[in-house]
Amino acid sequence: MTTRLTVLATGGTIAGIAGNAIAQDYRAGEIGIEDYLERVGGLGLEAELSGHQIANIDSADIGPQVWNPLHRAIVEALDDPDCSGVIVTHGTDTLEETAFLLDLTLPSTKPVVVVGAMRPADAVGYDGLRNFANAVRVACDANAAGRGTLVVMGDRVFAARDVRKVRTRGSEAFRGFPRESIALVTPGTLEWFGAPWGDRDEARFAWCDDLPEVAIVYVHAGQDADSVERQLGRSTRGVVVAGVGEGNMPEAVRQALVDVAASGIAVVRASRADEGLVDREPEDDSNGFVAARALNPQKARILLQLLLASGETDPAALQRAFDGR
Template identity: 55%
Template sequence: MTDTDLSKPPRILVLGTGGTIAGAGAGARGTGAAYRPGGLSLDVLVGHLAALGLEADLHPQEIARIGSQDIGFAEWQALHAACSAANADPAIDAVIITHGTDTAEETGLLLDLTLPTTKPVILVGAMRPADAVGADGMRNFANAVKVAGDPQAAGRGVMLVMGDAVLAARDARKAATSAIDAFRSFPRGPLARVTPATLDWFGPAHRVGEAARYAFPAALPRTAILTAGAGMDALPVEALLGIGVKGIVLAGMGQGNAPRVVLEALSACAAAGVPVVRAARVDEGLVDRNVEVDDDALGLVAARALGPARARMLLMVLIANGITDPRQVQAAFDAG
């Protein structure tokens, strides 16, 4: 927002995709475990938020009402188009996307890679459905509004607001299946702490005025994650080639390792023009080049700080943008 806008409530486009934040069906007492993601419409969610009396002008636009395990290219394309339109609209100050938590890290990274940093774009979700005891969705939503309306929120890339923390989409990952504080940030910590009443940034905006890093793809190539396990052979690699994958991410042991026969098969893929990125199946840590695996000799790429899910998303965007040479792919992963 410009200085002249500070006296007015921020005008925020709210894009809904469903997820647990819009979930319903926890039972009459709100204690049931089962629920339906996206059971509540975005208008109902925004209405609940408006009842809190927040100083914000919210404009809902429903993209989907699904669990985020079912999100795909059609929804990503619609989200990107809506965010791009909001960036070009001087009447819109920020965008909030309500989203399921299972794939929030993939959607967040895709948008972070393909949108400029002109206006804040914030994903928000919940770990408990809206009608459950101790539901966290409205607090997270109110926190997202607090972030979206802050003049210092621009220039930080796409963000995720969960559990009173503001995380950069590049760093955020879901690290627990059901804990209320399920998201972690690596290698950098949270950008800020937030409540509906307070917001404390931990540093200045670091991406002010950045253009989109990559063009949003016309389509995403078939790219697979292969999880390494003790005693496995090369047949899964051959099977992936048989279905026409254009890229492979290895969710490897330790620092992205795998049995020798698997690495040799993956090296053959790389030699045939199918980029291969080594990530780790462990929860956190860097995957460096040439530590236990000779990446230079095998033609492989080290994922660095990205886990398998986000590594796959970055690899898909790179391939769609015509970037397949291992050295160029490595440079993109190193960029952090």
């Protein structure tokens, strides 16, 4: 029985063109999905692929204008009994944010795999075709269901909640934290490191077309309280602090954010460190702060946006959500 997969394209380096095999600069999102599927048609992939172009842009420009139609297209594909899974091609710069957003807002009964590339399609050593073939291998596997949204890069499979881009170049640009990769994959093999953690028939959060505004305040040496106020607008409903160390910040910044939290704006402490685990500290209760745990600032922002959109504002309830994310 042929496995049928839906491929939803958003652009990025995987669809990029440099015009020169050794050029450093390139244009992201140049190859359309029909052209791309024609290119992969000769790989002998064991799946029937149908494609749809959601966008064809650099992932630095991705936001709700792409997320909304992408989410609708995925839901439609998952509802189709003839569709066994979905592959999303995506630029790597914001791939982890899109994947985490999808993970929180989709059921996990069928595989959803996000894939990208670190080199454009006409570059020496183009990794996009292999990554895509690996993504097909994962999406065709029955054991991929029940693991949430997955990311395939560099012969590794990552859970969306763990994956993060850690390098600007090279095939090992993605890692996972606190879990590393959850499987190794090649176009012909797939080795899972554990059993699925459970099918989820319903999404954890309802989709929201208009996510609340959440700012990220990046902590640095010598920072003053005024820097916080400059970053907050009238419509800001939440703040994620990209703190130093375990979510720490200068005392002046901390006091400014205590006032922000007292005004009813949610404040979450995360870390600017690559592998930053932020636990609650005794002062969080009196400060009204939430600890991001293992989520980096950009993922903490996504989760906080969804929580606020669902109507949750109580710091204790927000903390429980971050603890159990």
